[in-house]
Amino acid sequence: xxxxxxxxxxxxxxxxxxxxxxxxxxxxxxxxxxxxxxxxxxxxxxxxxxxxxxxxxxxxxxxxxxxxxxxxxxxxxxxxxxxxxxxxxxxxxxxxxxxxxxxxxxxxxxxxxxxxxxxxxxxxxxxxxxxxxxxxxxxxxxxxxxxxxxxxxxxxxxxxxx
Numbered sequence: 460x461x462x463x464x465x466x467x468x469x470x471x472x473x474x475x476x477x478x479x480x481x482x483x484x485x486x487x488x489x490x491x492x493x494x495x496x497x498x499x500x501x502x503x504x505x506x507x508x509x510x511x512x513x514x515x516x517x518x519x520x521x522x523x524x525x526x527x528x529x530x531x532x533x534x535x536x537x538x539x540x541x542x543x544x545x546x547x548x549x550x551x552x553x554x555x556x557x558x559x560x561x562x563x564x565x566x567x568x569x570x571x572x573x574x575x576x577x578x579x580x581x582x583x584x585x586x587x588x589x590x591x592x593x594x595x596x597x598x599x600x601x602x603x604x605x606x607x608x609x610x611x612x613x614x615x616x617x618x619x620x621x
Contacts, residue, residue, distance in 0.1 A: 471496045471518075475506035475526065485515040505564070510534075520557035528562050531570035531588065536560060538576045563598065583613075 464485045466472075471488035474480070488494075488501035502518040504510065505526035512532040516522060519539040542554035558577030562568070566580055569588035574580065579595045586592060587603030596602045599613035611620055 467492050468494055468496060468501070471499060471501040473500040473503045475504060475508065477506055478504055478508040478510075480504075480510045481512035481514070481532070483513045484510055485517070487517050489519060504528075511570070518560075519555070521559035523559070523561045525562060525564035525566070525582065527565045528568070529566075530568040530572070533570060534568050534572045534574075536562070536574040540576050 464483045465487060467487035468489050472486055486502060489496050498521055501520065502516055502522045504524045505528065507527045508524060509529040510516070511530045511534055514530055514532065514534040517537045522536055522538050538560045539555050539557045541550050542556060543550055545553055556576070560574055560576060561579045562574070563580055563582030563584060565582055566584040568574070568586045569590065571589040572586045573591045575591065575593050578592050580586065580592065581596055581598035581600065583599050584596050585601045586596070586607060587601070589605070590603050590607040591605040592602070593606040596607065596609060597612065600609045601611040602609045609621055611618055
């Protein structure tokens, strides 16, 4: 049984059939309970997904997780970052730009992966443990590191090291 740490604005969150969400996972749409969001759904998790223990999915605009996506424990996915343009204001009072995130069908995000705003991870992608995904990752790839870089890709019927 799923025991969430936090769930905010569940009316803006969709979870597909046969999806398993591990214990201590935080799911939120917006920053505070009762916030009216401008998109629907804000967070969408497809069918037959597995979200690992202690993970956090924090959406403000659009996070779309495809079907058959699995994550390791302690994965963090967000579509919002903090602005830091005005040095006279605390970061908490500055703009918080939002950019959609999409994770393609059949992908796997290893333990401790962080997915940052504006990223599209293609279908059937493997992200190595403790990677930080800061830019798009193409279909049928393996990416690792901080920032994550593609090290292998399935091209023309075979795996090619990059």
